Amino acid sequence: MRALKIVGVILLILVLIPLIMVSFFGGSVAKAVVRSVNKNLQTEISIGEYDVGFLSTFPNLSVNLLDVQVEGSDGSDLLIAEKVSCLLDLGSLFGKVRVEEIVVEDGLLQLMVDVDGNSNYQLTGYTPVGEEVPDNPDAEAMEFAVADARLKGVEVVYRNAQLEVDLAGTINRLSFSGDFGNDNYLMSTEGSLDIFYVDQSGERFLHEQEVQLSAETKIDNVNNGYTFAPLLMTAGELELKVVGDLQSTQDGLVTDLRVESQSGSLEDVLALIPPAYAGGLNELETRGELTLTSDISGAWTQRAYPRFDGRLTFTNGRVGSPRMNVGVRDLNLKAVFTYLDGARGGMQTFAIEELTGMFRNQPFELALKVDDLNDPQIDFSANGAFALGTLPALMGYDAITDGEGYVEVDNLRLKGRYEDMLRPRRMGNVSASGRLTFDDGEITVNDRELNFPSGTLELNDNEMVLTDFAFSGPGTEISFTGKATNLIPVLFADSLNTNDAELDFEARLTGESIDLDELLSLAGPTEEEEELAEAAGKTDSLRAKTMARRTQITDLLRGRFDAQVDNWNYGEIEGEDFKGQLFFEPRKLDVTGITQSMEGELKVDGTVYFAELQRVEGRVRAKAIDVNEFFRQSENFSQEVLVDDNLEGTMDARIFIQAYFDEVGAFDYEKLRVLADLDIKDGELNNFGMLENFAFALKAGDLDRVRFTRLQNFFEITEQTIYIPTMFVQSSALNLELSGSHTFNNYLDYFIKVNAGQAIANKIKRHDRNLDMLPSRRNGFFNLYYTVEGPLETFTVENDKRAVKNDFRRSEFRKERIRKELERYFSEPIELLEAPAENEDIAEE
Known part of the structure; x- marks a missing residue:
């Protein structure tokens, strides 16, 4: 005890x-x-x-x-x-x-x-890299x-x-162990990281990858050296084994490494490709046998990269994607990296020696060789049937969600310097050949099925020939035949088109129908994008992105379409038998043509300017069109006073339009400007509510239907207001003169002179069922002068002779100015219709 x-x-x-x-x-x-x-x-x-x-x-x-x-x-x-x-x-x-x-x-x-x-x-x-470590025997331990x-x-x-390397991520867990106090020691490392991105010289090589690490590394603090013995890295199912040496120098790193992998999938390798180049490749799902070996040696500095010698093989492969409905089987891929020594120091090369497979029992093959990655020399070839169902995965464009059918590729070949392919003026140094044939192809864009039932595209160096290329979609069925140059620079153009690539073309466009609204929607956002933007309150930025996308497309076009289309529509406006031309220039489209529309004829001459702020400027000549259809298809010009149900008659017109759109593509009503010369014949007003203010001078039957013989005047729309210069209206109910304005938010400001004596005399008579015109008298035994002012729901009518006469005088100057401007825009004289003779006029002061 x-x-x-x-x-x-x-x-x-x-x-x-x-x-x-x-x-x-x-x-x-x-x-x-x-x-x-x-x-x-x-x-x-x-x-x-x-x-x-x-x-x-x-x-x-x-x-x-x-x-x-x-x-x-x-x-x-x-x-x-x-x-x-x-x-x-x-x-x-x-x-x-x-x-x-x-x-x-x-x-x-x-x-x-x-x-x-x-x-x-x-x-x-610490001793800066490149300097010698000082000898200090008296230094404390x-x-x-x-x-x-x-x-x-x-x-x-x-x-x-x-080295221009940026990395961001999260270390979930990472451990280091070793005798860190010594100049030379063995460090053990183990853990996992979530890598958000790894960028090198602005290119993204890893994006949202989870990486497992395990390493035994010999550290030489005296010589700034690291020897991996080995480093094991796992990303997805890809297991990489790295052995060899790294040494820090004053200029960067010296490498002598070997990388090997005997496991993993092709999709894990594709995930290492920068997203800017991968498109939708990083979404592919693969099965097969993969081997990868690579030797990396040499200096890595601001001016030089190490040399790569390696090989990747993938055999007995199958490839699919959640965004494509066609799988690839029997896929075989052999790719090599090779550094070739030469008189000028050598060059890095890359080649896909073999890529073969089957799309739904249709074979395909392609090969690619790229010599000198610093100044790439490309040699590409392809043959076989390529399924359109692969486009959603390959293009990485969210709007394309499905595809059916094939494009038959026959001896497609492209050879030359990449720099020459980017610049139209150097395309003479590039050789291209081959044929693409479309056969019952179909893709889905923004939930709209687009069909390519037939047509061929042939390449002959820098010239492309398109023959009977048929295209159909919602409301559209057309075909193209023509020639173009600079297709390859346009396909390789960057988002800013820094090399000024333009597709120069001349083609014929024919078809049964075109729905312009549906075609424009193809370059718009998807429904999912719209829903997400609305939920995040970013609808305007999404619209701006859509406008920028359309501008990028039109920036690449220069050429002409001779067009003939049986039926067309844009919004509510419909037409038939269009014949004309479409002239494309970078960020600009000129349209000229003639079409049957609104039961008459329209001649169109206009320009669409595609820029950050899109605008439209055009001239329209209308001949014998139905005024009821004109108002209906024009959606009553966003006003509610005089609408299509109130009007009948036949109209001739000259209309000049300047329309603007804001940064997000919305119509800018504040900048809208319209000048018009309208001439309506044999017209009729039906149930026009404003006539109720003149019930004192009209019989009950006259309120329902009022015929007028001819109405001609000039009109102007500016600052969200419709201006009507003074005009005389001869009708079956009463004769009057009027002028005034009407804002887009329905504020009325009208000035009206009524031949009251004639109107009262007419009221005493029995109702004229034939609706014959009253004599063309502007002045009567006595006249009444009214102003109509205020919001549509609560406007007031007052008797004010001086205000009416003053506005009549002012509006004559506006009428003359509009007439002269229209003469300039249409390059022809324009005269006003003479007023009818007033043989029974009684002057009134």
Whole structure:
């Protein structure tokens, strides 16, 4: 028993002494940890709180630092963490601080390297890359030596200005262990990261990938060298094994690595392709046998990339996609990277030696060779049947959701420098040939089925010949035949068209019908995009994106269509037998033609300007059109006073229009301007509500139907207001003169003179069922002068002779100005219809 008591006392002392030491000196230990870190960094570490523990980590001490901030050696934030936990050797209570383990949780780690190769995580005594380490035998031994380090839930940002590399992601868990205090040691690494992106020289090579890491790395701090022995990296099902050396130099890195993989899928390899180039390839789902080997050697600097020699094979493959309904089977792919030495230092090449497969029992094959990736020389060939169902996956355009049928490709070949393919003036150096035949093809764009039942496209160097290319969609059935040049530069054009590529063409367009609304909607947003934009309150930005997309398309076109279409429509406006021309220039479309419409004839001469602010300018000549249809199809010009149900008659007109659209493609009514010369013959007003204000001078029957012999006048629309200069109206009910204006929000401001004597005399008579015209008298035994002013729902009618006469005089100047402007726009003289003879006029002053 005595022995047990002695042992118990000894154990109690061994426990109590450290506890007492922790209680009295724990704060000093925590501060010592901070001081040790500060001694080994060129900047300061600051903490909000700390605590020291012993029992749970016996026989080690635990020090928890809270709200930690570490400034980088360049002044930036190196580390911001909610908690940094340290596990110390118990001897740290009595002397040097020895950290066994350090854990960083829930923070942000920012690692920066400047253009000279110097980092923001430099330790005290750090020697810049490229300089010799000074010999200092008197230097004190490092007190801060970490045996194991871990990171949990830490966002990481890495920017290397020297190599133009940017990385952002989250470290889910990552551990490092090794004898970090030595110049040479073996470091073990294990963990997982969610990589948001990896960019190199502006190109994105990884995007939203989860990566598993496991590595044994030999560290040579003296020579800045790293030897992977090996590094294992897993992304998806792709497992990469990397062995070899990396060494930091003053200019960048020197590489000598070998990369191998015997497992994984082709889709995991495609996921490494920059999204800008991959299109929808990164959505493909694949099965097959994959092997990948690559040797990477040489300097990686601002001016040079290492050389790649490798091979990728994929055999017995099947490929599908959630966005395409056609699978590929029996796929075989052989691709090689080769560095070729030469007199000028050599060049990097890439080739798809073989790519073969079957689309629904239809074979295809293609090959691609690219010599010198710095100045690519391309040699591409293809044969076989390519399913249109692959377009949703290959193009990466969300609006294309389905496809059926095939494009038969016969000996397609493209050969030349990539730089020459981008520039129209250099296309003489590029050779192209082959034929594409469309056979019962169909794709779905924005939920609309588009059919390509027949047609051929032939390439002969820079010339393309399109023969009987048929196209049909909702409300549209047309075909094209013609020639074009510069197809390849247009296909390769960037979003800003920096190389001024233009498709020069001359073609014939014929068909049964065109629905312009449906065609324009093909370049618009999808229903899903509209719903998401509306939910996020970004409808305007989506419209702006649509306008920019249309502008990009028209920026690439220069040419002419001779068009003949049986039926067409745009909104409510419909026409038949259109014959004319469509002239495309970059961001501009001129349309001239003649068509049957509104039971008469329309001649159109207009221009659409596609720019950031789209506008339309046009001249329309109407001959013998039905005025009721004119108002109906024009949607009553957005007013409710005089509508299509109120009007009958035949109209001739000259109309000049300037219409504008805002940044999001919405019609800009504030800038709309219209000048018109209208001549309506044998007209009739039916149930025109405003006539009720003249009931004192009209019989009950006259209120329902009023015939007028001829109405000619000039009109102007500007500042959201319709202006009507003074005009004389001879009708079966009463004769009157009027002028005035009518705003788009239905505010009325009219001035009316009524031959009251004639009207009252007519009221005494029996109702004329034939609706014969009253004698054309502007003035009677006495006249009445009215102003009609106010909102449509509450306007007032007042007797004001002076106001009426003053406005009549003013409006004559407006009428003359409109007439002269129309003469200039239509390049022909325009005369007003002479007023009917007033052989029974009684002048009134």
